Amino acid sequence: xxxxxxxxxxxxxxxxxxxxxxxxxxxxxxxxxxxxxxxxxxxxxxxxxxxxxxxxxxxxxxxxxxxxxxxxxxxxxxxxxxxxxxxxxxxxxxxxxxxxxxxxxxxxxxxxxxxxxxxxxxxxxxxxxxxxxxxxxxxxxxxxxxxxxxxxxxxxxxxxxxxxxxxxxxxxxxxxxxxxxxxxxxxxxxxxxxxxxxxxxxxxxxxxxxxxxxxxxxxxxxxxxxxxxxxxxxxxxxxxxxxxxxxxxxxxxxxxxxxxxxxxxxxxxxxxxxxxxxxxxxxxxxxxxxxxxxxxxxxxxxxxxxxxxxxxxxxxxxxxxxxxxxxxx
Amino acid sequence: xxxxxxxxxxxxxxxxxxxxxxxxxxxxxxxxxxxxxxxxxxxxxxxxxxxxxxxxxxxxxxxxxxxxxxxxxxxxxxxxxxxxxxxxxxxxxxxxxxxxxxxxxxxxxxxxxxxxxxxxxxxxxxxxxxxxxxxxxxxxxxxxxxxxxxxxxxxxxxxxxxxxxxxxxxxxxxxxxxxxxxxxxxxxxxxxxxxxxxxxxxxxxxxxxxxxxxxxxxxxxxxxxxxxxxxxxxxxxxxxxxxxxxxxxxxxxxxxxxxxxxxxxxxxxxxxxxxxxxxxxxxxxxxxxxxxxxxxxxxxxxxxxxxxxxxxxxxxxxxxxxxxxxxxxxxxxxxxxxxxxxxxxxxxxxxxxxxxxxxxxxxxxxxxxxxxxxxxxxxxxxxxxxxxxxxxxxxxxxxxxxxxxxxxxxxxxxxxxxxxxxxxxxxxxxxxxxxxxxxxxxxxxxxxxxxxxxxxxxxxxxxxxxxxxxxxxxxxxxxxxxxxxxxxxxxxxxxxxxxxxx
Numbered sequence: 001x002x003x004x005x006x007x008x009x010x011x012x013x014x015x016x017x018x019x020x021x022x023x024x025x026x027x028x029x030x031x032x033x034x035x036x037x038x039x040x041x042x043x044x045x046x047x048x049x050x051x052x053x054x055x056x057x058x059x060x061x062x063x064x065x066x067x068x069x070x071x072x073x074x075x076x077x078x079x080x081x082x083x084x085x086x087x088x089x090x091x092x093x094x095x096x097x098x099x100x101x102x103x104x105x106x107x108x109x110x111x112x113x114x115x116x117x118x119x120x121x122x123x124x125x126x127x128x129x130x131x132x133x134x135x136x137x138x139x140x141x142x143x144x145x146x147x148x149x150x151x152x153x154x155x156x157x158x159x160x161x162x163x164x165x166x167x168x169x170x171x172x173x174x175x176x177x178x179x180x181x182x183x184x185x186x187x188x189x190x191x192x193x194x195x196x197x198x199x200x201x202x203x204x205x206x207x208x209x210x211x212x213x214x215x216x217x218x219x220x221x222x223x224x225x226x227x228x229x230x231x232x233x234x235x236x237x238x239x240x241x242x243x244x245x246x247x248x249x250x251x252x253x254x255x256x257x258x259x260x261x262x263x264x265x266x267x268x269x270x271x272x273x274x275x276x277x278x279x280x281x282x283x284x285x286x287x288x289x290x291x292x293x294x295x296x297x298x299x300x301x302x303x304x305x306x307x308x309x310x311x312x313x314x315x316x317x318x319x320x321x322x323x324x325x326x327x328x329x
Numbered sequence: 330x331x332x333x334x335x336x337x338x339x340x341x342x343x344x345x346x347x348x349x350x351x352x353x354x355x356x357x358x359x360x361x362x363x364x365x366x367x368x369x370x371x372x373x374x375x376x377x378x379x380x381x382x383x384x385x386x387x388x389x390x391x392x393x394x395x396x397x398x399x400x401x402x403x404x405x406x407x408x409x410x411x412x413x414x415x416x417x418x419x420x421x422x423x424x425x426x427x428x429x430x431x432x433x434x435x436x437x438x439x440x441x442x443x444x445x446x447x448x449x450x451x452x453x454x455x456x457x458x459x460x461x462x463x464x465x466x467x468x469x470x471x472x473x474x475x476x477x478x479x480x481x482x483x484x485x486x487x488x489x490x491x492x493x494x495x496x497x498x499x500x501x502x503x504x505x506x507x508x509x510x511x512x513x514x515x516x517x518x519x520x521x522x523x524x525x526x527x528x529x530x531x532x533x534x535x536x537x538x539x540x541x542x543x544x545x546x547x548x549x550x551x552x553x554x555x556x557x558x559x560x561x562x563x564x565x566x567x568x569x570x571x572x573x574x575x576x577x578x579x580x581x582x583x584x585x586x587x588x589x590x591x592x593x594x595x596x597x598x599x600x601x602x603x604x605x606x607x608x609x610x611x612x613x614x615x616x617x618x619x620x621x622x623x624x625x626x627x628x629x630x631x632x633x634x635x636x637x638x639x640x641x642x643x644x645x646x647x648x649x650x651x652x653x654x655x656x657x658x659x660x661x662x663x664x665x666x667x668x669x670x671x672x673x674x675x676x677x678x679x680x681x682x683x684x685x686x687x688x689x690x691x692x693x694x695x696x697x698x699x700x701x702x703x704x705x706x707x708x709x710x711x712x713x714x715x716x717x718x719x720x721x722x723x724x725x726x727x728x729x730x731x732x733x734x735x736x737x738x739x740x741x742x743x744x745x746x747x748x749x750x751x752x753x754x755x756x757x758x759x760x761x762x763x764x765x766x767x768x769x770x771x772x773x774x775x776x777x778x779x780x781x782x783x784x785x786x787x788x789x790x791x792x793x794x795x796x797x798x799x800x801x802x803x804x805x806x807x808x809x810x811x812x813x814x815x816x817x818x819x820x821x822x823x824x825x826x827x828x829x830x831x
Contacts, residue, residue: 196701198692205689208678215637215667215675216689216744217658275680 015324018267018317022288029295036298043177047169049290050183051241055254056261056282057190058234061227063265065207066274067134069228071123071141072235072261076254078119078149079112079239083165084158084249086111092160096153102162113236119145120232124225138228142258149251159248168244179241186234191279193230203227207274263310264289267317288313333392334359334526335380335411335495340389342372342379349375350386353552355545357495360524362517364531364541364558367570368791368825372550373530377497381413382406393495412488413497420480422473427455429472430487458490459483462516478509485516496520497528500624502536514540532622534563534829546570564822567829571791571821579796580768582775586799587613589649590783591665591752596633596643604630604807607643611752611783616774618798619787620824625804627787628670631754635660635667647751661690666745668738670756670787676741677729684725687711687743694748714743718773735766742773753777754785759793771797791821803827 013020030036055072062069085096086108103111123141126132132140168178194200202223205213214220235254243249262272268285270277292313296306335357342350350372357363365373379386382400391398393409400406403413420429428435431451438447455468464482472480481501488496498517502510517527517540531537537544537558544561546553546569553569561569591611598604604626611617619627632638634645636654645652645663652663660667669675678686688707695703695710711725718739722732729740738758745753758774759767774797778784788794794801803811803824811827813819 196704198696198702201685201689201692201702204681204685205678208680209675211675212678213689215635215657215669217656217661218689219658271680275678 014320017320018288018313019284022291025295026291029298033298036295041294043180045290045294046180047177047245048294049286050177050179051238051245052257052261052264052290053183053283053286054186054234054238054241055257056264056286057186057279058231058238059258059261060190060265060270060277060279060282061194061203061231062134062138063262063270063272064203064274064277065224065227066210066272067127067224067227068138068262068272069123069231070135070138070258071119071145072138072231072258073254073256074142074145074149074251075116075119075232075235076239076242076257077249077251078145079116079236080243080249080253081149081153081158081239081251082112082115082236083108083240083243084161085153087162087165087243088158088160089162094156094160096158102164105164105168108165109237109240112240113233116236116239117229117233120229120235121225123232124228127228128221128224146251153251155251157248157250158243161243161247165244166247168241169247179245182237182241186237187279187283194279199223199226204275207276209275260289261286263314266321267314269321271321288317333357334394336392337376337380338390338392340376340379341387342375342384343387348550350379350550353389353547353550355528355552356555357526357528358543359526360521361542362521362527362529362540364529364537364544365547366530366532366537366544366566367547367553371547371570373547374499375550376547377413377499377528377530380406381411381497407491407493410492410494411497412491412493412495413499414481414484414488414501415499420472420483422471424472425469426459426466426472426475426483427451427468429483430455430458430468430490454490455486458486461489462486463512463519476509478512481509481513482516485513489520493525495526495528497530499530500532501529502531502533510536532829533831534566535831537566538563548572563829564826567822567825571825579793580772580775582779584615584778584799586615587781589613590647592646592649593634594644594646596630596645597641598626598629598633598807599639599641602807603638604633604804607804607809609802609809609812611785613751613783614778614781615799616778616784616786616797618794618801619785619804620791620794620801621789621804621828623789624806625828626807627804628756629807630804631667631756631785631787632669635665635754637667661748661750664751665754666748666750666752667754668741668745668756668758670760672734672737672741672761677737679728679730681729682726683715683720683722683729683732683740684708684711686729686740687714687725687747690744691747710747711743714746718743719769733766735762735769738762738766738770739773742770746777750782752783752785754787756787757789758786759788759790791824794824795819795821805830 035041055076059069059072087102087105088095090101119141123137126137127134171178173181202218205216205218206220206223210220239254242253264285265277265282266272267288268281268283270281292310293306296309301309333356337353337355340350340353353372353376355376367373375384378384380391380400382402382405391400398409400409421432436447436450436454437444452468459465459468462482462485464479464486466479472483501513520527529541541558543555544558544566545555546566548570589610590613594608596604596607607630621627629638633640634654636656636659645654647663654660654663688711691707691710692702695706697703708725715722715725720736720739722736729737732740759770762770774784786797801813801819801824802809805828810830813823
């Protein structure tokens with residue numbers, strides 16, 4: 001079908017509407033406030049984006065299979081607490097394990113990921129083998145993880161981290177914070193999984209048409225379990241990252257981030273009906289979200305009103321996104 | 330009183346590419362059961378849907394009691410006293426019997442300015458109407474807890490409660506047990522005594538002989554004739570249903586079936602009303618046709634072999650070795666491929682590219698270092714099959730949803746060929762495909778057979794079955810009722826007689 005140039009322009013504007021509006025908003029903010037386009041501010045935004053991106057990339061896998069993951073926020077809290085208790089200074093008065101030497105940071109990150117992954121595997125098992133809808137299964141896991149986190153920490157906030165841990169956020173390599181490097185590596189690995197492995201292809205197939213996937217010999221159940229396991233590991237990592245950035249953590253760390261991550265994914269073009277979505281979708285979605293927050297801040301919009309603005313952006317973004325697919329029928 | 334309760338005259342209806350009804354007529358005498366007969370796709374259901382206002386007919390007139398009427402939607406049909414008991418029931422299983430009966434027309438009462446549903450009246454009335462059809466169960470029972478037969482009586486009670494004067498039964502007995510059929514016939518006889526006129530669509534000859542007063546036969550969307558039921562024998566009815574010349578659209582092929590590739594022994598479903606005790610063999614290089622009426626459980630049998638549906642007992646042998654198939658992947662590893670009947674439902678991945686649609690079943694075969702997909706190799710396989718099956722597409726990255734039905738089917742065939750199976754099961758391979766593409770699919774099938782692949786083809790199109798198959802197995806009601814292997818015996822009448830051997 002040949003399309004006129006006018007139509008093409010119109011399609012482009014509609015298909016990328018939110019991103020274009022975002023750009024305009026960012027440029028406007030930059031021009032009206034004098035310290036928006038500074039390397040310091042840019043680095044700040046990227047730091048904020050980094051853990052959000054890791055969460056969004058985890059949740060993207062679930063959303064692509066037409067699922068979701070409500071347990072993400074609480075898993076982040078658990079990951080942050082596990083990292084916290086293992087990385088407190090030996091001389092810190094409120095130390096959780098008073099006599100334990102702090103472990104190596106990399107080892108701690110892996111421990112946090114592994115523990116969260118174990119919980120994710122359980123969620124995946126219920127979804128894949130017992131056909132519990134993802135919404136409900138992850139809701140149940142959200143409660144369990146939160147409860148266990150409270151019992152484990154006694155609901156007290158953690159602090160007094162070793163320098164190596166806070167350095168994960170503050171330290172730099174090639175002028176870029178480690179936190180951002182972690183996000184970049186996670187994005188590359190996720191891209192690789194989505195595009196270069198059969199697991200990724202199976203994920204898209206299950207999201208596109210689970211019945212057809214079954215008939216085509218796709219191991220639907222194991223793939224689903226892997227997706228929820230992998231996602232949970234990423235929440236654990238995000239918890240580790242957030243703890244490093246804040247220099248402290250509690251079970252409340254990451255609360256509500258799952259909703260923002262799902263919203264970011266959909267804004268970027270991950271379809272909640274399944275089968276569609278890329279790593280770039282999650283990056284765009286998270287970028288839009290964070291830039292919007294910062295820009296509104298710079299423009300002096302009331303902090304409470306920012307929530308309203310974010311809600312409106314979600315409404316518009318998703319309506320435009322859905323429109324692309326409806327038009328194709 | 331008019332001679333006919335209801336008359337349809339000159340009904341025409343076209344769907345894109347198909348003339349489904351061509352100048353069809355139907356005349357119902359008051360207070361009779363009128364059987365409407367014909368093969369699958371003869372246009373029976375389409376005609377009834379036109380009468381009921383589900384489809385809008387292109388031309389034709391409807392007369393009720395000699396008066397011309399307009400029916401634009403089911404609501405209008407019901408206002409004229411026409412009701413339909415659907416082939417596939419469309420109830421709301423999670424709600425009560427009464428709510429289903431009164432769906433869309435709940436009795437209401439006014440409390441001040443607020444309109445509320447009058448539950449008391451609804452339950453009382455439902456009980457009354459259920460008694461009317463000799464059924465005795467709780468109106469508050471959840472519909473989903475009832476048997477199919479009971480649900481059907483709820484549908485009939487609904488028709489009766491609407492004071493219907495004409496009731497259409499579209500294959501009501503296809504999923505009923507014998508007892509339930511008896512109960513249905515009692516209700517129908519009862520309604521007839523009360524002067525209700527009924528249209529009865531069924532393939533079951535013995536039922537027709539028992540219940541029908543008149544018979545109208547349709548074939549390929551045209552009207553063949555109407556006769557009093559008593560005047561026609563079963564054989565005569567079959568002859569009238571199938572009596573047409575076959576057009577020679579099927580490419581010629583020399584078939585030289587080789588050794589036995591697959592053997593199925595006494596395969597039975599876990600459901601007693603599905604396939605039972607089915608045995609057959611399949612040879613290299615042959616096309617084995619599976620004939621039967623809709624509901625004969627052919628699809629279920631094939632999905633059972635492929636590991637999609639549960640199998641209670643029986644064995645499958647490939648090349649003389651017994652294979653255990655629990656899941657589709659087991660069947661694939663054993664060298665079996667399945668192109669399903671419902672292309673949209675469990676065939677294509679609509680939102681994925683042609684490449685991914687073909688590649689999905691081979692992604693675990695082409696890996697570098699056991700992890701990384703060998704995209705180069707996969708691309709060349711996909712590219713080759715696009716060329717080989719002449720799939721019309723700008724590129725392999727095109728979304729499959731943008732292709733025509735015929736090309737989508739070729740993509741699915743490519744998917745299985747990429748897996749190189751010995752046995753390819755094709756369930757209604759040309760359904761919903763235009764004539765030109767059909768011919769291409771037939772040529773692909775012949776090509777595959779001559780390369781030594783064994784093909785099982787389920788087809789409800791009689792001419793396709795006779796034109797393509799080297800041998801035909803016929804199923805009826807879950808059982809294999811006949812096998813035809815002599816070319817001279819492959820006639821429509823013979824297939825139909827096996828297909829109706831209930």
